[in-house]
Amino acid sequence: MEIWIATGNKGKLEEYKLTLAKFLEIKVYSQSDLPVFSAKPETGTTFLENARIKAKSVKALKADYWVLGEDSGLEVESLNHLPGVHSARYAGPNARDSENVAKLLKMMQIRSGANRQAVFKCMTVVYTPQNEELIFEGVLKGTISPKLAGVMGFGYDPVFVPEGETKTLAELGPAWKIQKSHRALALSQFLAKLKETTVIS
Numbered sequence: 255m256e257i258w259i260a261t262g263n264k265g266k267l268e269e270y271k272l273t274l275a276k277f278l279e280i281k282v283y284s285q286s287d288l289p290v291f292s293a294k295p296e297t298g299t300t301f302l303e304n305a306r307i308k309a310k311s312v313k314a315l316k317a318d319y320w321v322l323g324e325d326s327g328l329e330v331e332s333l334n335h336l337p338g339v340h341s342a343r344y345a346g347p348n349a350r351d352s353e354n355v356a357k358l359l360k361m362m363q364i365r366s367g368a369n370r371q372a373v374f375k376c377m378t379v380v381y382t383p384q385n386e387e388l389i390f391e392g393v394l395k396g397t398i399s400p401k402l403a404g405v406m407g408f409g410y411d412p413v414f415v416p417e418g419e420t421k422t423l424a425e426l427g428p429a430w431k432i433q434k435s436h437r438a439l440a441l442s443q444f445l446a447k448l449k450e451t452t453v454i455s
């Protein structure tokens with residue numbers, strides 16, 4: 255099977271490719287493999303709405319294939335669950351990961367006190383070749399470290415310490431993330447469904 259991942263985020267794509275590499279029957283492509291593609295604005299107010307916008311924009315060009323779109327983000331308890339759907343743009347429309355992380359740490363210094371609880375959420379929408387919609391969700395609980403640590407991964411990985419761990423995701427690295435992250439948890443549900451329907455073995 256061919257699956258098209260509707261993302262322009264290289265960090266996300268790398269994690270999908272790493273996980274799917276062991277399934278020799280799955281070929282992975284992304285929107286950057288399309289000759290012409292322009293991403294639609296993420297106008298949804300929920301992860302699900304934005305995941306649908308992304309998946310549908312690639313499905314419109316790859317109607318007969320499997321297409322996966324995903325919207326994810328960080329919800330910090332003491333910041334009223336922000337940055338949430340704004341995670342990629344928290345410090346501004348074209349903000350770099352380092353700027354988003356710096357804003358997060360600053361906001362938490364002002365507002366969070368001792369409460370550093372946070373969750374990563376990943377909402378995944380898959381369209382089958384027959385255009386059936388499948389929805390999967392993954393959640394990863396943890397805390398926000400006051401200081402950056404680690405160089406692997408992307409986004410908020412250098413400040414997110416998963417529950418039960420003492421290191422950040424950027425220190426734990428891709429081997430940990432592809433087993434246990436919010437993205438991995440959503441993807442494993444999709445893979446279970448593919449196995450159930452014998453698309454893969």
Ligand code: ITT
Pocket residue numbers: 260261262263266296308324325326327328341342354374407408409410411423435437
């Ligand atoms: P696409 O929409 O093209 O997939 P994006 O980066 O804009 O790429 P999102 O809108 O889903 O993706 O925003 C997700 C943001 O949430 C992402 O840019 C990171 O800042 C953060 N994020 C999501 N998953 C993460 C992870 O596993 N590690 C670190 N940060 C993550």
